[in-house]
Amino acid sequence: MSIFSENIRFLRTQKNLSQQELADKILMSRVRYSKYEDGRSEAPYELLIRMSKYFNLSIDLLLTVDIRKYPLEDILKLPDNRIVLPVVVDQLGNNSIEIVPQKASMGYLSGYSDPEYIENLQRISLPFLTNGKYRAFPAQGDSMPPFKDGSYIIGKYIENIEDLKPSKSYVFVTLNDGISYKRFTSFNKKSITVAADNSFYKPYDIPLEEVVEIWQYASGIFPEDFEPDRLENYDLKEMFLEIRKDIQGLDEKISKTN
Secondary structure, three states: OHHHHHHHHHHHHHHHOOOHHHHHHOOOOOOHHHHHHHOOHHHHHHHOOOOOOOOHOHHHHHHHHHHHHHHHHHOEOOOOOOEOOOOOOOOOOEEEEEEEOOHHHHHHHHHHOOOHHOOEEEEOOOOOOOOEEEEEEEEOOOOOOOOOOOOOEEEEOOOOHHHHOOOOOEEEEEEEOOOEEEEEEEEEEOOOOOOOOOOOOOOEEEEHEEEEEEEEEEEEEEEOOOOOEEEEEEHHHHHHHHHHHHHHHHHHHHHHHH
C-alpha cells in the first residue's frame, strides 16, 4: 500500500468514520473510495484537493509523510502547502536539533520542503533548548561574526514574520541568498530590512516573496580549534574595514556629482 492509502485509512479511523460515511462527505461512492484506501487505484488530482480540504492537511503531507508517526496537532503547516515536521525528542525528552550539513548547505533550498530530506538529517540534543523547533545551519563567509567557516548557528523556527524583533539575529533562508545570518532591522508590506554584524556590509532589503524560512538565533556551535582573534589583529581588521567604508563613501559622492 502507498503512503497516501495508509494516511487516508488512518485519518478516517481517527474521525471514527466508516468508508461509506467518508465517501459521502467527499462526494463519491464507497466502492470507488475503497480502491484508493486499499491502494488499488491512484487518486486523481481533484480527489486529492477534496481530501486535502476535508482533512485540513496539505497534499504534500498526504502523499509523502507517514502521518501516523507524528501528532497532527504538532505539525506546522505553512501557507504555501509546505510543512515543517514536528519537534522530535530523544530518550531523555530533550528536543532533537536537525543539522544541515556544511557540504550540503547549497542543497537546502531544494530539500527544505522535502520531508524525506529533513528526516534524514543528523540530530543532536541540547538540554537548554526546549519549547520549540530547532535546526542548525553552517556559517559561511565573513558577514557572520563571531561565526567562522566550520561553526554552526542554531535557530528556533519562526512561524510568523510579525514575530520578528528589531536588533535580534536570525537565520534567513531566501530564494536568492540561500542561508544567511543577519540582524533584523524593520519590515513593511513588501520587504524586510536586515543588516550583517560585520559593519562593512550595508543593510539591505529582502522582498517578502523571496523569504522561505526564518529561524531565530538560539545558540552556536564552534569548531574545536576556534580561538578569538587577538585584540591587535581585531583592531587592525576594524581599521581596514573603516578605510574600505570611507573609500566606498567617496566613490558614491563622486558618482552623484557626475
